[in-house]
Amino acid sequence: MRVLGFGTNLLVSDEGVRGAVIKLQEQDFGKSRFNDDYLTVGAGAGLNKVVLDCVRKGLSGLEALTGIPGSVGGAIRMNAGGNFGDIGTSVHSVTLMDADGKIFEKSKPELVFDYRWTNITAKFVLDAKITLAESDKEQMLRTLKEVWIYKKNSQPLNIRSAGCVFKNPRGLSAGALIDRAGLKGLQIGAAQVSEKHANFIIAHKGCKSGDVQRLIEAVRERVKDKFSVELELELDIW
Ligand SMILES: Cc1cc2nc3c(=O)[nH]c(=O)nc-3n(C[C@H](O)[C@H](O)[C@H](O)COP(=O)(O)OP(=O)(O)OC[C@H]3O[C@@H](n4cnc5c(N)ncnc54)[C@H](O)[C@@H]3O)c2cc1C
Incomplete structure (x- = not known):
């Protein structure tokens, strides 16, 4: 059994895969709910849309992820990020489900994120609580633009790829x-x-x-x- 996000960091064999591939559809698993302290967002939501929604509401925390394609679930599993920061920094807790259907929550400090790595071993990330802070909307839009221009200038975004192929070895690119x-x-x-x-x-x-x-x-x-x-x-x- 495999879990598919938006497939932006996957290479699937020409022969396909044996077994079930499960995708958390955006319409059922992509809902967002803002309250005073957190954004609770479903794993099937598109990351870019979530980043924009937060900025439009004047809530800061995810701007560093501008331009990273994929779903929230995929971003959490990969601890997606780059030179400006990663998603793990803003994640407060996640709801997980194991292969037997048992649902449970994991919060920091039990929940650990590192470079393109997390200690989540459960099969499914179902949703996440993200810590956001009120901030100046204009400043956030400027940051968004800056990150986007940097990304566009340094990565081939208009041609099909699956993002970075290799992890950066420690201290090297x-x-x-x-x-x-x-x-x-x-x-x-x-x-x-x-x-x-x-x-x-x-x-x-x-x-x-x-x-x-x-x-x-x-x-x-x-x-x-x-x-x-x-x-x-x-x-x-x-
Ligand atoms: C043009 C381009 C630019 C990119 N730039 C960046 C970048 O700057 N930084 C960066 O970190 N990445 C980047 N990526 C890689 C990719 O966008 C990220 O890794 C993204 O977070 C993957 O999300 P996804 O939903 O597409 O996951 P998928 O590719 O579908 O899956 C990736 C992994 O996550 C698992 N997974 C997905 N959803 C869930 C879930 N709900 N529960 C449990 N496991 C799940 C899958 O099983 C798989 O192991 C880039 C990719 C492209 C194509």
Whole structure:
């Protein structure tokens, strides 16, 4: 049994997967409720819409996540974020469900987030309580714009990809290592290392999952040969 968010950080095998794939539909699992202290939001909600809703209400806490595609559930599972911050910083608690259907809550400090990692092991994230603070709307809109421009200038957002392929090794940048190994633009089948950001693999028309997987292995090998660094996947491969 697998849980699907919006699929923005997934590479699914050309053969598909054996078993059930469960998606928390936005219409049932995407509701938001604001109260004085928190936003309670369903895991199926689109992250970008939630960020915008908060800013429009003058509530600060999620602006750093501007432009990150995907669902709230996926963002929590991956602790999505970037140079400006991550979602874990603002999460107060989550409602989880295990594979047997048992529903329970987990709050900080029991709930831990780290770089693209969380200690959530339950199968489903159902919803989250996010801590927000009242703030100046104009200032927040400026931050939103700044984050968006940074993202647009540094990542290939208009071409199909699954986001960053590898985690940054401690103290290093995976993209910079791939770039320094001379791999920008390397293509296998219809999969290509992005010229704009070397940690993105872009999928040209007709691209197969197998093309991406072979390119991932080629990049890994070359980076290991050149820098003795083992790149670890950020992307989830099914
Ligand atoms: C153009 C582009 C730019 C991106 N930029 C960034 C970035 O700046 N920073 C960043 O961190 N990521 C980035 N990503 C990666 C991706 O957007 C994030 O990881 C996102 O949070 C994944 O959300 P999703 O709903 O698409 O999850 P999916 O890709 O569907 O799933 C990802 C993982 O989360 C699990 N999952 C999903 N929903 C749930 C749930 N409700 N309960 C339990 N598990 C669940 C899945 O089983 C899977 O293991 C980018 C991707 C793209 C395509």
